[in-house]
Amino acid sequence: MIAYRYLRISAHLLAGLWACAVVFPRTDAAGRERRIKRWSGQLLSICGVQLEVRHLAQEQAPHAMIVANHISWLDIFVINSYQPCRFVAKADVRDWPLIGWLSSKAGTVFLARGNRREVRRIYAGLVGAVHGGERVAFFPEGTTNEQGNLLPFHANLFEAAIEAAVPVQPYALRYLDASGAPHPAVAFIGDMSFAQSISAILRARQIKAELVRLPVIESLGAHRRDLAQASRTSVAQALGHPQS
16 A cells, blocks of 8 residues: 555656646646646545645735745645645755655745745846746745644845835645644655655554645735734644744
8 A cells, every 4th residue: 555655646746747847837836736736636635635725814905925834745735736846945845856856847946944035036037027926925934833832933025015115925834633632744854765754654544734825915015023923923823823
């Protein structure tokens, strides 16, 4: 059974490579979004992840900067299976086998840590992308984190929402087991490699990804630090984390 699941995910990744190399250059933005959404949903299915989406916001903002807490490399595909976005991810992701290349071709922007000039360049690109009608998402914790904890939200990229004059749309994300407890198989922290993470997920049972769409936070007249803190508070409340 495990060997079969490895074969399925390998074939799915290869199909994604083919689509990015051959299909994407010949289709429009809407067509790419449809394929990204479908491919991401299929990836979750192969990994045994069932997605449940809850809405604490009545309506989804047509143009917003999407932010979420960060637990696993799966997070990108969970969000993309619901709402395809152009993600900002740490530069390390680009070096992951297959996933790095796929992420790049899907429009992911890679950010080098500690490089302020790079942050400024990416920030300007994000503003242009939002003005061009694209949905942009990033993980303001800056790294994956153990479930049950929530790191401070870095404020730098929130400036792009202010400059683009769009609200911030927070999402709260968690992975649960059959009993409703945080699922240990999705942990992607410390020295764990991407291959080790995939192995743990494929061997796991009954992973439920719960994605909660939260009310938008207006950026007009706000400071980036206020947006970061308001977004973190909203996510923390949805996850039932203590405020700090």
